[in-house]
Amino acid sequence: MEWKKSHRLYKRACELIPGGVNSPVRAFRAVGGNPVFIDRAKGSKIYDVDGNAYIDYVLSWGPLILGHSHPKVVNSLKKAAEKGTSYGAPTPLEIELAELVLKVYPSMDKIRMVNSGTEATMSAIRVARGFTGRDKIIKFEGCYHGHADGLLVKAGSGATTFGVPDSPGVPKSYAKNTITLPFNDTAALHSVIKNEWKSVACVIIEPVVGNIGCVLPKPGFLESLRKLTKKFGIVLIFDEVMTGFRVAFGGAQAYYGIRPDMTCLGKVIGGGLPVGAYGGKKEIMSMVSPEGPVYQAGTLSGNPLAMTAGIETLRILSGKNIYKKLESTGALLEEGLADAARKAGVKTRFYRAGTMFCTYFTDTDVIDYKTAKTSDTARFSRFFSAIIKRGIYIAPSQFEAGFISLAHTEKDIEKTVKAAYESLVEIK
Numbered sequence: 001m002e003w004k005k006s007h008r009l010y011k012r013a014c015e016l017i018p019g020g021v022n023s024p025v026r027a028f029r030a031v032g033g034n035p036v037f038i039d040r041a042k043g044s045k046i047y048d049v050d051g052n053a054y055i056d057y058v059l060s061w062g063p064l065i066l067g068h069s070h071p072k073v074v075n076s077l078k079k080a081a082e083k084g085t086s087y088g089a090p091t092p093l094e095i096e097l098a099e100l101v102l103k104v105y106p107s108m109d110k111i112r113m114v115n116s117g118t119e120a121t122m123s124a125i126r127v128a129r130g131f132t133g134r135d136k137i138i139k140f141e142g143c144y145h146g147h148a149d150g151l152l153v154k155a156g157s158g159a160t161t162f163g164v165p166d167s168p169g170v171p172k173s174y175a176k177n178t179i180t181l182p183f184n185d186t187a188a189l190h191s192v193i194k195n196e197w198k199s200v201a202c203v204i205i206e207p208v209v210g211n212i213g214c215v216l217p218k219p220g221f222l223e224s225l226r227k228l229t230k231k232f233g234i235v236l237i238f239d240e241v242m243t244g245f246r247v248a249f250g251g252a253q254a255y256y257g258i259r260p261d262m263t264c265l266g267k268v269i270g271g272g273l274p275v276g277a278y279g280g281k282k283e284i285m286s287m288v289s290p291e292g293p294v295y296q297a298g299t300l301s302g303n304p305l306a307m308t309a310g311i312e313t314l315r316i317l318s319g320k321n322i323y324k325k326l327e328s329t330g331a332l333l334e335e336g337l338a339d340a341a342r343k344a345g346v347k348t349r350f351y352r353a354g355t356m357f358c359t360y361f362t363d364t365d366v367i368d369y370k371t372a373k374t375s376d377t378a379r380f381s382r383f384f385s386a387i388i389k390r391g392i393y394i395a396p397s398q399f400e401a402g403f404i405s406l407a408h409t410e411k412d413i414e415k416t417v418k419a420a421y422e423s424l425v426e427i428k
């Protein structure tokens with residue numbers, strides 16, 4: 001494979017854009033080499049500017065659960081664009097997307113659309129603080145909830161990849177309101193809440209942690225979290241920006257049977273266009289301006305094009321046997337990758353929750369940030385370089401989740417498993 005055009009574009013991009021990218025993890029810094037520049041995408045494939053084709057397991061970091069350029073999404077967007085791109089006034093489309101989401105997430109009575117997952121989580125936290133009158137928040141090490149100041153404390157995703165889980169620029173006075181705990185550590189959770197509950201507004205959690213790879217909650221952990229937060233009047237926020245419509249149609253809350261007080265969504269509900277959302281029980285959401293005193297706003301929130309892509313995507317996802325098909329693709333990939341590692345004699349741990357997954361290069365069970373960090377990232381980088389050359393595009397960081405789509409075929413999985421086996425043998 002050659003990447004002459006990508007390299008030329010990357011050189012130019014670095015003169016104009018910090019690190020040559022508009023989001024750090026895209027820069028391939030963790031895996032070495034330069035990022036490939038994408039020209040187009042269709043179904044399960046993406047095509048770079050040098051004409052190389054890849055089976056895509058990044059899917060824009062989760063949104064493209066239907067696969068790229070789904071004809072129904074593209075056609076409805078074309079029609080919507082002809083009617084105008086943004087009005088800054090309410091439209092029926094916002095009601096339609098709200099109805100589609102609230103039908104599937106009964107823990108929410110009301111929902112507010114925003115433009116990113118970051119906006120969703122930072123707004124949900126502000127509302128929780130307004131609702132409780134308390135200032136502190138609890139988050140878990142390695143969880144990434146977007147880049148709002150108070151959340152860049154022991155954060156995952158690119159913050160972990162680049163070793164800045166506590167980013168410069170966040171005032172100490174700000175970060176002191178954020179308590180971080182190890183994921184899956186019920187004892188630590190119990191003791192902190194017992195001592196600090198009077199000043200804790202909310203706990204925000206990724207119910208399945210997709211920002212240190214893919215880390216599953218231990219049996220009972222989420223249930224204890226729900227019980228403790230309810231007992232002490234702490235708002236439980238499920239950040240389902242990534243797990244929403246991915247772990248299951250109804251998200252991790254449906255899969256694990258937990259009803260949070262608030263939920264943050266994003267990615268899938270925008271169908272590839274910029275959408276985030278936060279919602280919750282009526283008494284909490286009535287705090288949000290203009291109904292209540294907690295201010296939050298956005299020029300392009302509920303944008304008609306983004307709503308259209310989201311509506312089309314959720315309509316297709318609500319169809320018959322959709323998640324059955326996704327589950328069988330996920331299981332096929334899981335079996336194949338575990339088999340490839342066994343045959344190649346490389347120690348890995350594979351975790352999957354519905355349509356999101358991660359392979360760690362470690363022989364330790366990964367249950368939290370600390371154990372995720374036991375992964376051999378140098379070996380992961382060599383694996384990344386070997387498998388991309390074989391036309392498989394995975395996340396350029398060990399601390400990210402992979403995703404499948406409705407468009408991934410059995411043939412794609414077969415090709416992926418073969419490429420994974422050959423790459424594992426090559427890097428041994």
Ligand code: KE4
Nearest residue numbers: 023061116117118144145146157239241242
């Ligand atoms: P955005 O602001 O990037 O739309 O969403 C932030 C966010 C919030 N919550 C969760 C659970 C998330 O996973 C994210 C964003 N995910 C990363 C991927 N790990 C986005 C990719 C990137 O930063 O470029």
